[in-house]
Amino acid sequence: MEHITLLLGIVIVTALVFDFTNGFHDTANAMATTISTGAMRPKAAVAMSAVLNLVGAFLSVEVAKTISGGLINEDGLKTEVIFAALVGAILWNLLTWLVGLPSSSSHALFGGLIGAAVMSAGWSSVNGGTVVTKVLLPALAAPLVAGLAAMLATRLTFRINRNVDEKSTAKGYRAGQIASAGLVSLAHGTNDAQKTMGVITLALVTGGVLAPGSNPPMWVIVSAGVAIALGTYLGGWRIIRTMGKGLTDLTPPQGFAAQTSAATVILASSHLGFSLSTTQSCSGAVMGAGLGRKGGVVRWSTATRMFVAWGLTLPAAALVGAAAEFLTKQGDWGVAATAVLLVGGSFAIWLRSRRSPVTHDNVNDVEPGQDEPSGVVTQAMASVAPPPTGAAAASDEAAASDASGERDDDDRDGDGPAGGSPLSSIPGQPGHSSAEPARPATV
DSSP, rough: OOOOOOHHHHHHHHHHHHHHHHHHHHHHHHHHHHHHHHSHHHHHHHHHHHHHHHHTTTTOOHHHHHHHHTTTTOTTTTHHHHHHHHHHHHHHHHHHHHHHOOHHHHHHHHHHHHHHHHHOOOOGBOOOOHIIIIIIIHHHHHHHHHHHHHHHHHHHHHHHHTTSSSHHHHHHHHHHHHHHHHHHHHHHHHHHHHHHHHHHHHHHTTTTTSTTTOOOOHHOOOOOOOOHHHHHHHOOHHHHHHHIIIIIIHHHHHHHHHHHHHHHHHHHHHHHOOOHHHHHHHHHHHHHHHSSTTTTOOOOOHHHHHHHHHHHHHHHHHHHHHHHHHHHHTOOHHHHHHHHHHHHHHHHHHHTTTTTTTTTTTTTTTTTTTOOOOOHHHHHHHHOOOOOOGGGGGGGHHHHHHHHHHHHHHHHHHHOTSOOOTTTTTTTTTOOOOOOOOOOOOO
Protein backbone atom coordinates (compact mmCIF):
# COMPACT_ATOMS: atom_id res chain seq x y z
CA MET A 1 0.00 0.00 0.00
CA GLU A 2 1.22 3.47 -0.89
CA HIS A 3 1.16 6.49 1.34
CA ILE A 4 -1.32 9.31 0.75
CA THR A 5 0.18 11.70 -1.82
CA LEU A 6 -0.30 15.45 -2.01
CA LEU A 7 -2.82 15.10 -4.83
CA LEU A 8 -4.75 12.44 -2.93
CA GLY A 9 -4.80 14.70 0.11
CA ILE A 10 -6.19 17.55 -2.02
CA VAL A 11 -8.90 15.22 -3.34
CA ILE A 12 -9.88 14.14 0.19
CA VAL A 13 -10.12 17.76 1.36
CA THR A 14 -12.15 18.68 -1.74
CA ALA A 15 -14.49 15.76 -1.07
CA LEU A 16 -15.08 17.01 2.47
CA VAL A 17 -15.77 20.50 1.09
CA PHE A 18 -18.40 18.94 -1.17
CA ASP A 19 -19.82 17.15 1.87
CA PHE A 20 -20.00 20.50 3.66
CA THR A 21 -21.90 22.10 0.75
CA ASN A 22 -24.17 19.05 0.67
CA GLY A 23 -25.00 19.69 4.33
CA PHE A 24 -26.11 23.33 3.99
CA HIS A 25 -27.66 22.67 0.58
CA ASP A 26 -29.89 19.91 1.98
CA THR A 27 -30.75 21.28 5.43
CA ALA A 28 -34.10 22.26 3.95
CA ASN A 29 -34.95 18.61 3.35
CA ALA A 30 -35.34 17.97 7.04
CA MET A 31 -36.17 21.33 8.56
CA ALA A 32 -37.98 23.53 6.02
CA THR A 33 -41.52 22.49 7.01
CA THR A 34 -40.69 22.45 10.72
CA ILE A 35 -39.37 26.01 10.51
CA SER A 36 -42.13 27.33 8.23
CA THR A 37 -44.94 26.06 10.48
CA GLY A 38 -43.26 27.41 13.62
CA ALA A 39 -42.79 24.00 15.26
CA MET A 40 -39.15 24.90 15.99
CA ARG A 41 -37.08 28.04 15.91
CA PRO A 42 -34.66 28.14 12.96
CA LYS A 43 -31.38 27.90 14.88
CA ALA A 44 -32.60 25.10 17.13
CA ALA A 45 -33.90 23.19 14.11
CA VAL A 46 -30.62 23.24 12.18
CA ALA A 47 -28.66 22.33 15.34
CA MET A 48 -30.81 19.24 15.89
CA SER A 49 -30.54 18.31 12.22
CA ALA A 50 -26.74 18.59 12.34
CA VAL A 51 -26.43 16.22 15.30
CA LEU A 52 -28.71 13.61 13.72
CA ASN A 53 -26.90 13.88 10.39
CA LEU A 54 -23.72 12.94 12.22
CA VAL A 55 -25.39 9.99 13.94
CA GLY A 56 -26.90 8.77 10.66
CA ALA A 57 -23.49 8.63 9.00
CA PHE A 58 -22.57 5.65 11.18
CA LEU A 59 -25.66 3.54 10.52
CA SER A 60 -24.88 2.04 7.10
CA VAL A 61 -22.30 1.84 4.29
CA GLU A 62 -24.47 0.38 1.52
CA VAL A 63 -24.74 3.63 -0.45
CA ALA A 64 -21.00 4.27 -0.05
CA LYS A 65 -20.26 0.87 -1.60
CA THR A 66 -22.56 1.65 -4.53
CA ILE A 67 -20.51 4.75 -5.34
CA SER A 68 -17.04 3.41 -4.57
CA GLY A 69 -17.46 0.12 -6.39
CA GLY A 70 -20.44 0.27 -8.72
CA LEU A 71 -20.99 3.57 -10.51
CA ILE A 72 -17.75 3.74 -12.48
CA ASN A 73 -15.00 1.19 -13.16
CA GLU A 74 -12.08 1.45 -10.78
CA ASP A 75 -9.53 -0.16 -13.13
CA GLY A 76 -7.19 2.43 -14.56
CA LEU A 77 -9.03 5.30 -12.91
CA LYS A 78 -6.76 8.18 -11.89
CA THR A 79 -7.07 10.29 -8.78
CA GLU A 80 -7.33 13.42 -10.92
CA VAL A 81 -10.68 12.17 -12.20
CA ILE A 82 -12.14 12.22 -8.69
CA PHE A 83 -10.89 15.77 -8.19
CA ALA A 84 -12.45 16.94 -11.46
CA ALA A 85 -15.76 15.28 -10.56
CA LEU A 86 -15.89 17.07 -7.20
CA VAL A 87 -15.23 20.43 -8.88
CA GLY A 88 -18.33 19.96 -11.04
CA ALA A 89 -20.46 18.89 -8.09
CA ILE A 90 -19.39 21.73 -5.78
CA LEU A 91 -19.93 24.49 -8.35
CA TRP A 92 -23.41 23.21 -9.24
CA ASN A 93 -24.34 22.96 -5.56
CA LEU A 94 -23.30 26.56 -5.00
CA LEU A 95 -25.08 27.87 -8.09
CA THR A 96 -28.39 26.25 -7.16
CA TRP A 97 -28.01 27.41 -3.56
CA LEU A 98 -27.50 30.98 -4.82
CA VAL A 99 -30.85 30.95 -6.61
CA GLY A 100 -32.56 29.04 -3.79
CA LEU A 101 -33.42 25.91 -5.78
CA PRO A 102 -33.48 22.55 -3.96
CA SER A 103 -31.60 20.59 -6.63
CA SER A 104 -29.96 17.23 -6.00
CA SER A 105 -26.46 17.22 -4.49
CA SER A 106 -26.39 13.50 -5.20
CA HIS A 107 -26.98 13.92 -8.91
CA ALA A 108 -24.43 16.72 -9.01
CA LEU A 109 -21.88 14.28 -7.64
CA PHE A 110 -22.94 11.49 -10.01
CA GLY A 111 -22.84 13.85 -12.98
CA GLY A 112 -19.39 15.07 -12.07
CA LEU A 113 -18.11 11.50 -11.73
CA ILE A 114 -19.62 10.38 -15.02
CA GLY A 115 -18.39 13.40 -16.97
CA ALA A 116 -14.85 13.22 -15.60
CA ALA A 117 -14.63 9.44 -16.11
CA VAL A 118 -15.85 9.66 -19.71
CA MET A 119 -13.35 12.44 -20.48
CA SER A 120 -10.57 10.35 -18.95
CA ALA A 121 -11.28 6.84 -20.24
CA GLY A 122 -14.35 6.91 -22.49
CA TRP A 123 -17.88 5.62 -22.04
CA SER A 124 -16.66 2.16 -21.11
CA SER A 125 -15.54 3.54 -17.73
CA VAL A 126 -19.19 4.01 -16.66
CA ASN A 127 -21.34 1.10 -15.49
CA GLY A 128 -24.53 1.93 -17.35
CA GLY A 129 -26.61 -0.73 -15.59
CA THR A 130 -25.78 0.66 -12.16
CA VAL A 131 -26.52 4.22 -13.29
CA VAL A 132 -29.97 3.19 -14.54
CA THR A 133 -31.03 0.90 -11.69
CA LYS A 134 -29.55 2.74 -8.70
CA VAL A 135 -29.54 6.37 -9.86
CA LEU A 136 -32.01 7.18 -12.65
CA LEU A 137 -34.92 4.91 -11.67
CA PRO A 138 -34.82 5.98 -7.99
CA ALA A 139 -34.68 9.61 -9.19
CA LEU A 140 -37.98 9.13 -11.00
CA ALA A 141 -39.66 6.95 -8.41
CA ALA A 142 -38.64 8.65 -5.14
CA PRO A 143 -40.49 12.00 -5.51
CA LEU A 144 -43.58 10.25 -6.89
CA VAL A 145 -43.71 7.67 -4.11
CA ALA A 146 -43.00 10.24 -1.38
CA GLY A 147 -45.54 12.67 -2.89
CA LEU A 148 -48.33 10.12 -3.11
CA ALA A 149 -47.62 8.86 0.40
CA ALA A 150 -47.68 12.41 1.79
CA MET A 151 -50.91 13.24 -0.06
CA LEU A 152 -52.68 10.15 1.28
CA ALA A 153 -51.30 10.72 4.79
CA THR A 154 -52.51 14.34 4.73
CA ARG A 155 -56.01 13.37 3.63
CA LEU A 156 -56.17 10.65 6.25
CA THR A 157 -54.96 13.04 8.95
CA PHE A 158 -57.60 15.66 8.23
CA ARG A 159 -60.32 13.03 7.93
CA ILE A 160 -59.46 11.49 11.30
CA ASN A 161 -59.37 14.88 13.01
CA ARG A 162 -62.33 16.48 11.27
CA ASN A 163 -64.35 16.59 14.51
CA VAL A 164 -61.45 17.27 16.86
CA ASP A 165 -60.69 20.68 18.28
CA GLU A 166 -57.60 22.13 16.60
CA LYS A 167 -56.12 23.50 19.83
CA SER A 168 -56.19 20.07 21.44
CA THR A 169 -54.09 18.57 18.63
CA ALA A 170 -51.81 21.50 17.74
CA LYS A 171 -49.12 20.68 20.29
CA GLY A 172 -49.22 17.02 19.38
CA TYR A 173 -48.68 17.71 15.69
CA ARG A 174 -45.87 20.12 16.42
CA ALA A 175 -44.18 17.47 18.55
CA GLY A 176 -44.77 14.98 15.75
CA GLN A 177 -43.18 17.37 13.29
CA ILE A 178 -40.08 17.66 15.43
CA ALA A 179 -39.83 13.87 15.70
CA SER A 180 -40.36 13.32 11.98
CA ALA A 181 -37.86 16.08 11.12
CA GLY A 182 -35.34 14.28 13.28
CA LEU A 183 -36.06 11.08 11.39
CA VAL A 184 -35.46 12.84 8.06
CA SER A 185 -32.15 14.21 9.38
CA LEU A 186 -31.12 10.74 10.48
CA ALA A 187 -32.08 9.36 7.08
CA HIS A 188 -30.16 12.15 5.35
CA GLY A 189 -27.03 11.14 7.25
CA THR A 190 -27.43 7.50 6.26
CA ASN A 191 -27.74 8.42 2.57
CA ASP A 192 -25.92 11.65 1.73
CA ALA A 193 -22.95 11.42 4.09
CA GLN A 194 -22.25 8.01 2.60
CA LYS A 195 -21.86 9.50 -0.86
CA THR A 196 -18.81 11.42 0.27
CA MET A 197 -17.54 8.32 2.06
CA GLY A 198 -17.85 6.45 -1.23
CA VAL A 199 -15.97 9.16 -3.15
CA ILE A 200 -13.10 9.26 -0.63
CA THR A 201 -12.94 5.46 -0.61
CA LEU A 202 -12.85 5.47 -4.42
CA ALA A 203 -9.99 7.99 -4.34
CA LEU A 204 -8.09 5.83 -1.84
CA VAL A 205 -8.55 2.82 -4.12
CA THR A 206 -7.31 4.70 -7.20
CA GLY A 207 -4.32 5.94 -5.17
CA GLY A 208 -3.42 2.40 -4.10
CA VAL A 209 -4.09 3.04 -0.42
CA LEU A 210 -7.04 0.61 -0.26
CA ALA A 211 -7.77 -2.59 -2.12
CA PRO A 212 -10.70 -2.56 -4.59
CA GLY A 213 -14.01 -3.41 -2.92
CA SER A 214 -12.92 -2.17 0.52
CA ASN A 215 -15.38 -0.63 2.94
CA PRO A 216 -14.79 2.98 4.05
CA PRO A 217 -12.26 3.19 6.91
CA MET A 218 -13.50 4.57 10.21
CA TRP A 219 -11.64 7.88 9.80
CA VAL A 220 -13.45 8.39 6.48
CA ILE A 221 -16.84 7.75 8.11
CA VAL A 222 -16.08 10.15 10.97
CA SER A 223 -14.75 12.95 8.77
CA ALA A 224 -17.65 12.70 6.31
CA GLY A 225 -20.17 12.73 9.15
CA VAL A 226 -18.59 15.77 10.79
CA ALA A 227 -18.36 17.69 7.50
CA ILE A 228 -22.03 17.22 6.59
CA ALA A 229 -23.09 18.03 10.15
CA LEU A 230 -21.15 21.33 10.09
CA GLY A 231 -22.69 22.23 6.75
CA THR A 232 -26.14 21.43 8.07
CA TYR A 233 -25.63 23.63 11.12
CA LEU A 234 -24.64 26.53 8.89
CA GLY A 235 -28.17 26.37 7.47
CA GLY A 236 -29.03 26.71 3.79
CA TRP A 237 -31.55 29.46 4.48
CA ARG A 238 -32.21 30.25 0.82
CA ILE A 239 -33.36 26.73 0.05
CA ILE A 240 -35.20 26.43 3.37
CA ARG A 241 -37.25 29.47 2.32
CA THR A 242 -38.09 27.90 -1.05
CA MET A 243 -39.18 24.55 0.39
CA GLY A 244 -40.91 26.00 3.44
CA LYS A 245 -42.71 28.94 1.81
CA GLY A 246 -42.04 28.87 -1.91
CA LEU A 247 -43.62 25.52 -2.87
CA THR A 248 -46.78 25.52 -0.76
CA ASP A 249 -48.25 26.67 2.56
CA LEU A 250 -48.26 23.93 5.18
CA THR A 251 -50.00 23.48 8.51
CA PRO A 252 -48.42 21.26 11.20
CA PRO A 253 -50.47 18.17 10.21
CA GLN A 254 -49.31 18.55 6.60
CA GLY A 255 -45.70 19.08 7.67
CA PHE A 256 -45.84 15.95 9.80
CA ALA A 257 -47.24 13.91 6.91
CA ALA A 258 -44.62 15.22 4.46
CA GLN A 259 -41.64 14.56 6.69
CA THR A 260 -42.75 11.10 7.77
CA SER A 261 -43.34 10.05 4.16
CA ALA A 262 -39.98 11.38 2.99
CA ALA A 263 -38.08 9.76 5.85
CA THR A 264 -39.66 6.38 5.11
CA VAL A 265 -38.65 6.53 1.44
CA ILE A 266 -35.08 7.64 2.22
CA LEU A 267 -34.45 5.02 4.91
CA ALA A 268 -35.82 2.23 2.71
CA SER A 269 -33.60 3.33 -0.17
CA SER A 270 -30.51 3.52 2.04
CA HIS A 271 -31.16 -0.02 3.23
CA LEU A 272 -31.36 -1.22 -0.40
CA GLY A 273 -28.27 0.71 -1.48
CA PHE A 274 -30.19 3.07 -3.77
CA SER A 275 -28.36 6.39 -3.87
CA LEU A 276 -31.45 8.53 -4.37
CA SER A 277 -31.80 12.26 -3.99
CA THR A 278 -33.08 13.21 -0.55
CA THR A 279 -33.92 16.62 -2.03
CA GLN A 280 -36.26 15.12 -4.61
CA SER A 281 -37.89 12.85 -2.03
CA CYS A 282 -38.54 15.69 0.42
CA SER A 283 -39.69 18.12 -2.29
CA GLY A 284 -42.12 15.53 -3.64
CA ALA A 285 -43.46 14.92 -0.14
CA VAL A 286 -43.97 18.66 0.45
CA MET A 287 -45.92 19.03 -2.80
CA GLY A 288 -47.97 15.93 -2.02
CA ALA A 289 -48.86 17.30 1.41
CA GLY A 290 -49.85 20.62 -0.16
CA LEU A 291 -52.22 18.92 -2.58
CA GLY A 292 -53.61 16.51 0.01
CA ARG A 293 -55.82 19.08 1.71
CA LYS A 294 -58.87 20.92 0.45
CA GLY A 295 -57.74 24.40 -0.53
CA GLY A 296 -54.09 23.38 -0.44
CA VAL A 297 -51.98 24.66 -3.29
CA VAL A 298 -48.63 24.16 -4.98
CA ARG A 299 -46.87 27.12 -6.54
CA TRP A 300 -46.24 25.54 -9.90
CA SER A 301 -43.99 28.35 -11.10
CA THR A 302 -41.51 27.52 -8.34
CA ALA A 303 -42.05 23.79 -8.85
CA THR A 304 -41.36 24.11 -12.58
CA ARG A 305 -38.08 25.91 -11.93
CA MET A 306 -37.18 23.15 -9.51
CA PHE A 307 -38.03 20.40 -12.03
CA VAL A 308 -35.87 22.10 -14.65
CA ALA A 309 -32.98 22.25 -12.17
CA TRP A 310 -33.43 18.54 -11.44
CA GLY A 311 -33.22 17.72 -15.13
CA LEU A 312 -30.15 19.90 -15.68
CA THR A 313 -28.21 18.80 -12.60
CA LEU A 314 -26.64 15.59 -13.84
CA PRO A 315 -25.68 16.78 -17.37
CA ALA A 316 -24.52 20.23 -16.17
CA ALA A 317 -22.29 18.77 -13.47
CA ALA A 318 -21.04 16.21 -16.00
CA LEU A 319 -20.01 18.96 -18.41
CA VAL A 320 -18.16 20.88 -15.69
CA GLY A 321 -16.54 17.66 -14.48
CA ALA A 322 -15.46 16.80 -18.02
CA ALA A 323 -14.01 20.28 -18.55
CA ALA A 324 -12.14 20.07 -15.23
CA GLU A 325 -10.78 16.65 -16.18
CA PHE A 326 -9.60 18.04 -19.51
CA LEU A 327 -7.56 20.59 -17.56
CA THR A 328 -6.17 18.14 -15.01
CA LYS A 329 -4.98 15.86 -17.83
CA GLN A 330 -2.53 18.57 -18.88
CA GLY A 331 -0.33 17.96 -15.85
CA ASP A 332 0.41 19.72 -12.58
CA TRP A 333 -0.36 23.15 -13.99
CA GLY A 334 -3.79 21.89 -15.08
CA VAL A 335 -4.55 20.60 -11.59
CA ALA A 336 -3.47 23.94 -10.12
CA ALA A 337 -5.59 25.86 -12.65
CA THR A 338 -8.63 23.72 -11.82
CA ALA A 339 -8.15 24.39 -8.10
CA VAL A 340 -7.87 28.13 -8.73
CA LEU A 341 -11.03 28.10 -10.84
CA LEU A 342 -12.89 26.22 -8.10
CA VAL A 343 -11.84 28.64 -5.37
CA GLY A 344 -12.44 31.70 -7.55
CA GLY A 345 -15.85 30.51 -8.73
CA SER A 346 -16.95 29.66 -5.20
CA PHE A 347 -15.84 33.05 -3.90
CA ALA A 348 -17.64 34.87 -6.71
CA ILE A 349 -20.88 33.02 -5.94
CA TRP A 350 -20.54 33.85 -2.24
CA LEU A 351 -20.01 37.54 -3.02
CA ARG A 352 -23.10 37.55 -5.22
CA SER A 353 -25.16 35.99 -2.42
CA ARG A 354 -24.28 38.90 -0.09
CA ARG A 355 -26.36 41.28 -2.23
CA SER A 356 -29.58 39.69 -0.96
CA PRO A 357 -28.76 37.70 2.18
CA VAL A 358 -31.22 35.19 3.63
CA THR A 359 -30.76 34.37 7.31
CA HIS A 360 -32.70 32.79 10.15
CA ASP A 361 -34.29 36.22 10.73
CA ASN A 362 -36.03 36.45 7.33
CA VAL A 363 -36.22 32.81 6.24
CA ASN A 364 -40.02 32.75 6.65
CA ASP A 365 -40.62 35.91 4.63
CA VAL A 366 -42.30 35.30 1.28
CA GLU A 367 -40.41 36.69 -1.68
CA PRO A 368 -42.05 39.29 -3.95
CA GLY A 369 -43.72 37.74 -6.97
CA GLN A 370 -45.12 34.74 -5.15
CA ASP A 371 -48.54 36.34 -4.56
CA GLU A 372 -50.06 35.05 -7.80
CA PRO A 373 -53.62 33.95 -8.58
CA SER A 374 -54.47 30.26 -8.38
CA GLY A 375 -54.02 28.41 -11.64
CA VAL A 376 -56.07 25.71 -13.36
CA VAL A 377 -53.88 22.81 -12.24
CA THR A 378 -53.96 23.85 -8.59
CA GLN A 379 -57.71 24.40 -8.59
CA ALA A 380 -58.33 21.01 -10.21
CA MET A 381 -56.11 19.17 -7.72
CA ALA A 382 -57.52 21.02 -4.72
CA SER A 383 -61.13 20.36 -5.74
CA VAL A 384 -60.79 16.59 -5.33
CA ALA A 385 -59.18 16.73 -1.88
CA PRO A 386 -61.42 16.16 1.16
CA PRO A 387 -62.45 19.44 2.83
CA PRO A 388 -61.35 20.07 6.41
CA THR A 389 -64.54 20.22 8.45
CA GLY A 390 -65.28 21.48 11.90
CA ALA A 391 -62.17 22.28 13.86
CA ALA A 392 -59.91 21.15 11.01
CA ALA A 393 -61.18 24.05 8.92
CA ALA A 394 -59.71 26.38 11.53
CA SER A 395 -56.28 24.80 11.12
CA ASP A 396 -54.86 27.59 9.01
CA GLU A 397 -56.09 30.35 11.34
CA ALA A 398 -54.74 28.62 14.44
CA ALA A 399 -51.43 27.82 12.78
CA ALA A 400 -51.09 31.37 11.50
CA SER A 401 -51.90 32.75 14.94
CA ASP A 402 -49.35 30.48 16.64
CA ALA A 403 -46.70 31.31 14.06
CA SER A 404 -47.39 35.04 14.46
CA GLY A 405 -47.14 34.74 18.22
CA GLU A 406 -43.84 32.92 17.97
CA ARG A 407 -42.48 35.58 15.65
CA ASP A 408 -43.50 38.26 18.13
CA ASP A 409 -41.75 36.31 20.89
CA ASP A 410 -38.65 36.05 18.71
CA ASP A 411 -38.66 39.82 18.20
CA ARG A 412 -38.95 40.45 21.93
CA ASP A 413 -36.15 37.96 22.60
CA GLY A 414 -33.89 39.62 20.09
CA ASP A 415 -33.90 36.68 17.67
CA GLY A 416 -36.06 38.37 15.04
CA PRO A 417 -35.54 41.58 13.11
CA ALA A 418 -35.79 44.67 15.25
CA GLY A 419 -39.09 46.43 14.84
CA GLY A 420 -40.67 43.57 12.94
CA SER A 421 -40.32 42.46 9.35
CA PRO A 422 -40.18 45.15 6.65
CA LEU A 423 -42.70 43.03 4.78
CA SER A 424 -45.27 43.20 7.58
CA SER A 425 -47.26 45.90 5.85
CA ILE A 426 -47.67 43.93 2.64
CA PRO A 427 -50.77 41.75 2.35
CA GLY A 428 -49.92 38.08 2.28
CA GLN A 429 -46.58 38.59 4.07
CA PRO A 430 -45.77 37.37 7.59
CA GLY A 431 -46.97 39.81 10.22
CA HIS A 432 -49.69 41.39 8.10
CA SER A 433 -52.60 42.20 10.37
CA SER A 434 -55.44 42.26 7.84
CA ALA A 435 -58.52 40.36 8.93
CA GLU A 436 -58.72 38.78 5.49
CA PRO A 437 -56.33 35.80 5.23
CA ALA A 438 -53.78 36.03 2.46
CA ARG A 439 -54.51 33.85 -0.55
CA PRO A 440 -51.73 31.31 -1.16
CA ALA A 441 -49.76 32.02 -4.29
CA THR A 442 -49.66 29.67 -7.24
CA VAL A 443 -49.83 29.70 -11.01
